[in-house]
Amino acid sequence: MRGVIGQGRILGPLGERAVRGEVAHALGFYGPRSVGKRTAALRLAQTLACEREMAGGCGTCLSCRKIERGTHPDVRMVTRSFGNRGVTIEQVRELASDLALRPLEGRKRVVIIDDAGGIEEIVQDVLLRNLEEPPSHAVLILLTTTPSSLLGTIRSRAQPITFRLVPADEIAAGLVARGIPDAERYAAAAAGLPGVAIDLATGESARADRAKIEAELYGLISSGLTARFSWAADMNELPDDKDHDRLRTREIRRRFDDWSELLRDAAVAARGDLVRPRRPERAAQSMKIAAGASPTEILGIAALVERLRRDLAYTANARAMLELFVLRLPHVAAVAA
Ligand SMILES: [Zn+2]
Known part of the structure; x- marks a missing residue:
């Protein structure tokens, strides 16, 4: 999938099906932090909305650019709210009513929950009720490092996509493709996590x-x-x-x-x-x-x-x-x- 380093074996087929509009109503992206879950979720959303119908999205059409900037009306990213709580009950209610609406521009409505594992059980219950009868256009992507912290009833409704640590040579190739020098050194230091390699390579700080x-x-x-x-x-x-x-x-x-x-x-x-x-x-x-x-x-x-x-x-x-x-x-x- 465009711009995702590694995970080709699972993301390739997922992207091909998504081009044809075939995607589960709920997906669980599981794996360590910085492994590429968030990027892959955005790419899947772009695939579903891309005007050129490319796996991973073309990255240049208006729909792809809106999703990249977070301004596409059919795609919403929910992140942990401020303070000591996870995603709130209000956020879940809001995303549920969002998912219920027909898509405005694309074929699907996509909601991505970043750090779904950090959601309190009572809030997960509300989420679950909205997973039970999803509208045909709704796609919910749950990202978490700890799938075990999701309710079993939620996990069983989500298609699991497990992200593995990425071999150093694949990370190095991904960095080279981005024009980053010293790719092998950063790839080795990142120990399987492409996000860490990119951060290390791009920031002295x-x-x-x-x-x-x-x-x-x-x-x-x-x-x-x-x-x-x-x-x-x-x-x-x-x-x-x-x-x-x-x-x-x-x-x-x-x-x-x-x-x-x-x-x-x-x-x-x-x-x-x-x-x-x-x-x-x-x-x-x-x-x-x-x-x-x-x-x-x-x-x-x-x-x-x-x-x-x-x-x-x-x-x-x-x-x-x-x-x-x-x-x-x-x-x-x-x-x-
Ligand atoms: Zn596009």
Whole structure:
């Protein structure tokens, strides 16, 4: 599919059928973050609306450009709302009434829910009721990293499309096609995630931010409880304004997203060999953590961070969450060096 790196085996046939207007009423795009779910969902919407009837959309006709800009009347992208909640009941009601309307310009109405796994169960129930008798033109695409957090009754109604990690040579080819130099280096560092490769390749600042957040974890691992608790207090006391909760949640999420990969690598290293690391360029630190703490501790913290990432949207007490994290974080003095 145009502009999607990898996943050709599943997206190819999906795109071919969509050109003929054949598509399920509900699809679940499952897979890790930055693997291409969002791009693929937009491309599927473009396929259904493209004036040139091309798989993936031509990218240049008016319909394709409107979808790219988010201004097409038949295509709506719903993302997690601000604050500590997921997609709200109001958003779900709105998208349901949207789906019920006939398409204005294309053949289908498409609603894409980004991060459908973060939706509270009560809201999923409302969503489910709207999946039961969908109008013939309605297409709902649910994106999530954790399909298990969707109600079984929703999952069973959605055609599952599982996104896999992309081989480095495919990512490199995708970067070369975008005119990006040093493609192989970025492709290797991205460990199967094309979105990460593109971010790394296109942004010095993305690389600097990533290194800073990695260093923050190593700093915490090598420091004592006093420093750790003051870090938790600082994280909790971000600028105090009406966007406070949203900013804080975003900052914590960025860290837990990155740290879960580093801790996952340390956990793999603790069990023996560090095979297929998510962060190959930090393999040395992952081995140091594995050598300096017990496997139980490392597996425990890796699992805890996964859980906290999931709970982050619902927690009312960010500070307690951060303190639990620093308490359980193993101490390894050598890792900061
Ligand atoms: Zn087009």
